[in-house]
Amino acid sequence: MRKWLPLLTVCLGTFMLLIDVTIVNVALPDMRTDLDASFGALQWVVDGYALAMAALMLGAGSIADLAGHRRTYLAGLALFATASLICGLAPNPTVLIAARIAQGIGAATMSCTTFALLNAAYAGRDRGAAYGMWGAVAGASSAIGPIIGGLLTEIVSWRWIFFVNLPFSVLAMALCLVVLTEGERAQHNRIDVAGMTIFTASAATATYALIRANEHGWTNALTWWLLLGSGIALAAFVAIEIRSDQPVLDLTLLRDRFFTGVLIAGATLYFAAFAALMYTQIWMQSSLGLSPIAAGAVGLPLSLMAFVVSGALGKYLHGDNPGRIVGAGLALIGLGGLLGALFVHGDASWPALIPGSLLVGAGVGLATATLSSAAMSTVPWHRAGMATGALNTAQQLSFALGIAALGGLFTHRTRHVLDNPATTAAGVQLTLAVSGATALLGALVVPILMRRRTPAAAESTDTTARFDSESTEHAVAERLS
Template sequence: MRAGSLRGNPWAVLVTLSSGFFMTLLDLTAVNVAIPSIVDDLRASLDEVLWVINVYVLVLAALLIVFGRLGDARGPRTMFIGGVALFTAASVLCGLSQGATELIAARALQGLGAAALMPQTMAIIIDVFPPARRGAALGVWGAVAGVATIAGPTLGGLLVSTAGWRWIFFVNVPIGAAVLAMAATLVPGGRRGTRHKLDLPGVLLAAAALAGLTFALTEGQRYGWNAGIWALLIGGALLLAVFLVHQRTRQRGEPLLPFALFRDRNYAVMSFVSATVQVGMIGLFLPVMIYLQSVLSFSALEAGLVMAPAMIVSALLSPVSGRMADRVGGKYVLMCGLALFAAGLAWLSWITAVGRTWWDLQPALIVAGLGIGCVFGPMVAVAMYGVEPRMAGAASGVLNTIRQVGTVIGSAAVGAVLQNRLAASLHDEAARQAAGLPSGIRERFVAGFDDAAKGGLEVGRTGTAFPPPPGTSAGLAHQLQQTAVSVFEHGVVRAVQPTLVLPIAVIAIGAVLCFLVQRRDVDSPRTAVDASPGRPGYDDR
């Protein structure tokens, strides 16, 4: 079949949009598996590597709604193609980076490209799919988000182990080129013909609030949670409050955050739930990937493959969960999925220890994968089901923005807890194990780990936190190295376990809030997805 005959075909368009969407989300989790390699190659500290993750999502979250409005004005196809092109070019710069600062800057450009293309995906889907098929298309779109999030560690691990960490960015080049060609030939053009005024003060307030909160949480441990860090936290929270007040005054105009969307209880609940899910995903990948590679000595590929069974389970369950949501009610599927996700993380926290094997972790990870498979598709479908078609573009932008805000705050908060617990656990473990060393070097041994904790993962598994003093005998040098490695391994385990408590608690809150999801009648006049014999309305009895 010729490409021309496929132009405008809804399913061909969906494949194109999902491919671009998949590419942007894949990098969110693929970077996590590359953290130890980036640290070693660029000699970066943990807080610098956290910025490699956070700056991408920060730019994405701050500008999603803006680019959603620009898509309405300039045409979503134009913005989608421009976003893919920028994201692809920025991926090349990421792969060529020679230092942490260069990589952070290139990741910011990646976030800009992702912000330009991401809101256009749902808007175009709503445009090209008839109402009777729109729910299925949104379910596929939501499932792509789940699969991309889970696939990142496995694919990233394969690339890091076989070609190096830079290839988690270079691999975007052929994908981006293919998506550009598909978008140019398959996605229909045309403008929406709607003029919008850009709320520049709202953009600046939102960006400043998120930047302040993210910087304070990410750099807090480095600066000892001093007065400046607390001032940034309080200032970020105040700016967020000012932003909300500012948006309230613009509700009769064109606000970035249309409060009218949140009159639909299901949309409001799902918006919050989507943020809790992102906190859970960061909580799963960030500390667990560090544990797998730094404590269990898995390669990046092996660490990714540890996640593969959960990825497969989630991918297979995602379409099934959408049909289950139609039959038994979306909120029950979501509650079950979130409960399983939290249970899997709690189980993982309980069994985390030095000397575990990959199969020891599989039951907990598969339970988490089952939960994730029951979340993404139903969550998006339930959120969008009651939104009026004329508000679909704004609704998709806001929903994506809230999800990414959850990623920003979750990454910063989980990273802050991890850094804090790592510093404390390394000190305590060093003090405990130093008792078996000669008295003359005990204090220096503990002090070496206090200094090493400031750099987070720069400690490594080689015992370099405390190099043996000149003239040390071979036997004592070996003892010092073994003790340092043991301190590091047990210290990381003791840091990972409490770190997982935060995402578990947040996911549990999201599960409880699903009780608030309301029933949707089949013949509801306000549905963005029309009822049909093949897709009954949500009935959350």
């Protein structure tokens, strides 16, 4: 049993950082009342966390490769716990948003170490089992957030959705000190501060522009200047990375069609499966009058399906055709989104969400673990932090921008009237339709990009064989330990 303690330690952190992506959704109406928050502020409560994760994930991965994955994971846990405490005590929206951003920084430093820590602890079939179990936790965490959030919000207070992180953080830190081992560190000695800073500025400016457009309209001149500034910053980031000896993101990785497919798949999955959840929660509570517990429970089918599928199939989903598996997962998510859009109409109620949620959950469970192991298969061990960081950046940035972009569609349909079931249902219907269509498009593109050219070419261009071969896995594990 002791050999699975490293997995438990990593899964505790994963569970907390992913559950905090969506746990706030169900508490947004109470936050709005208690803190007198605007709709834009509510978007930032969700987006501030996701954006911090997305913007800092690459930099955190480079730091982890240099400073050590165990040490970085521990530091992230400590910051995450401290920020959670401040979130729970926040007296106004400004403090809450700032603390959520700090939470996201802690989550980024934890997330970028996940697979390096698992690789250091396990090899052979144990590694496959660990990936499968981690995938089950990851697949269920984001979906189960509204359920836990609903229980805590209604029974105690919305503030307890943050306070509950504290005992789990303490347990994870204690286990980290006792059971995790530190792998070999990268030999470079410089962090790409300029690249990290410019990328963060580009992502934050784009997100702010989208949220501002929701409040002030697309005719607002400042919105377009912000978007232009974001584009210029992104171009500057590319220029910096091309010239950097030790870039925060090695752009040559994007020449690998397989790795590019992994990033596109991760971005599509998080946008299509999770970005619309904020608006379904607003519909159920503000328009249908559901309690936080009841609204959170509506997400249970998605959560259970993701957990069951990933837990049952995760260890079998690391073969030679990950693109097909991920593509199938995206197809299920797409069909689920379109099914939800079909059933949610003016006089619909919460059961209209269930059939689509089951399909989305199955797709999330099918794709999550496969996608993560596929990302790791493209890089050598000393770039584990960069690969994980790139994938998580794509996922969280897509989620953050998705919240902002779908928010524009939602408010356009609802005309900012959130207590009218008919107009709010129309807004939810549109967000689900766009999410579903995006996932189906991804299901067509991703398998093509993630198709291995030939067995020989695949062996020469990536390290998939290392993760599939037990003897080589043992060699890598010994090098990491």
